[in-house]
Amino acid sequence: MRNAAPLLAVHDLHVDFDTPAGPVAAVSGVSFEIEPNETVALVGESGSGKSVTALAMMRLLGRGATLRGQITCDGRDITGLTEKQMRSVRGRAMTMIFQDPMSSLDPLYSVGNQLVETVRLHNRMSRARAVERATELLDQVGIADPRGRLRAYPHQLSGGQRQRVMIALALACSPRLLIADEPTTALDVTIEAQILELIRGLQREYRMSLLLVTHDMAVVAEMADRVVVMYAGQVVESGAAEQILRQPQHPYTTALFQCIPTPVTDRSAALTAIPGAVPSPHELPPGCRFHPRCAVAFDRCVTGQVPLFPLDGGARHSRCWLSGDAASGRADRTVVTSASVPGPARRRR
Ligand SMILES: Nc1ncnc2c1ncn2[C@@H]1O[C@H](COP(=O)(O)OP(=O)(O)OP(=O)(O)O)[C@@H](O)[C@H]1O
Ligand SMILES: [Mg+2]
Structure with missing residues (x-):
């Protein structure tokens, strides 16, 4: 049951970077909330915008980055705070741990x-x-x-x-919120399990919320209450972890879950299991940003923007014409790609 006021709310976050080739949109309209004591997993392949989103929340993006949208912490918008004011937010309200501890x-x-x-x-x-x-x-x-x-x-x-x-x-x-950006990727599997267990224990003891950035779906299954799936700078699906794991709505989420490493698969191999790659912000495809890799894309996916459809009365969202109620009337679709990514389980109902 979600009824507490969110500790942190990201609303329509956009992050653009100045690059020699011109400005690029690394994050485009991301929204999600984190409630007290909740663990939210931010997932997606490399380059999908997870770290940029996390760094934006901490206002640690540095020069060359332009941030638009709202980030509210305990109801207070922190996007306009000065660096001095931010220093008291960082630490007390939220803090971040990184993949490489030597960087901190x-x-x-x-x-x-x-x-x-x-x-x-x-x-x-x-x-x-x-x-x-x-x-x-x-x-x-x-x-x-x-x-x-x-x-x-x-x-x-x-x-x-x-x-x-x-x-x-x-x-x-x-802190009331711990942002952990791939905290265990550099560690071996045994140590990873110990560190995740440690974070989980401390989260309970300190009554912290946790934003866990990961591309490891096994970790998601183990730790998360809710999941936010990012692809090419956008949220493509979000909802309760248990529901998303059981019945993913977006073909990208389905594909990611097929990358859950098992004891016999090598993790690095598992991460390359979806054919193709996340497009760079310089060359985002028109229409659905996932369509060039999606096996069930049809004509409509290639052109217009796809809205983030609310499903289950707004408890979850999916940015796919084929998810939930949005799927009605799509039976006449013309498949346009030959990618080998399967469609969401939902359509087998
Ligand atoms: N300072 C920057 N200047 C220009 N582009 C950037 C900058 N930082 C990130 N990007 C671009 O923004 C996109 C998202 O990067 P981000 O680091 O958020 O990905 P990620 O999801 O965290 O990936 P990974 O799993 O590899 O950590 C990438 O295309 C990246 O090249
Ligand atoms: Mg990252």
Whole structure:
């Protein structure tokens, strides 16, 4: 049941980048909400706009990026905030962990130094108390000998340990929303499972919402309450995880689920399972952006924009002429591609 006010709401987000070849639209009209304590998975293949969306939420896009739309945090639009005002939103309201922990850890400072600084930035407390809190955080994220590890430098830690330190740094701010951008992609499968389990446990304990950016559908099945599927800068499907996993509406979602790695498939191989590639923002196809790769595309998909159709009374959405009620009257369609992506399960009803 979704009845709480959203903690975070993204409404009609557009992100354009200035490039030598002219402006490109990396994100085009993305909307979704995250409620308190909820885990939302943001999924899609490489280049679909997941990181740009996450960075936009943190207002970390940097120069050359133009952002339009609304991002409200606790009802307050943060798109117009100054960098100084944003600094208090980052941390307290939301914080982000990245795929590569070295990009956020400073190699010149010890783990303890960075943790104590972050703890003191967000909480008024003595240095001695902050050291205690830093030790406690390292312990909570599963670092053995936390007191001793305070003196370690990032390069002295393993990849999994660094990711744990990143999580400790994120927790030091007591954020209400944790944005985790592919937090385990660089780790091996055993460590990945441990880190995801850790994030899940801490999410409950700290009562945080989680935006989990991933292209791993097995992780989605394990962790998510709701799923937002992105393709070529747009949301193509969204809804409750359980429903989307059971009955995907968009041919792209169906195809992504067929990429769930099994113990015998190699993950990198699984990610290339959909024929073709996400179009670059420089060369977006007209009509449905997925149509050149879609086995069930028909004449209408090639020209006009496809709206995001509300389904199940608005509980879920799909940007496909063939989903739900939008599918009625489509029986006369003329298939226009020979791609091998199957259509949504729904149509077999
Ligand atoms: N600073 C930038 N300047 C120009 N284009 C950019 C910039 N950052 C991202 N893009 C483009 O925006 C699109 C979306 O990129 P994004 O990093 O969000 O993809 P992603 O879904 O996170 O992919 P991955 O799974 O590989 O991390 C890509 O085509 C990318 O090349
Ligand atoms: Mg990314």
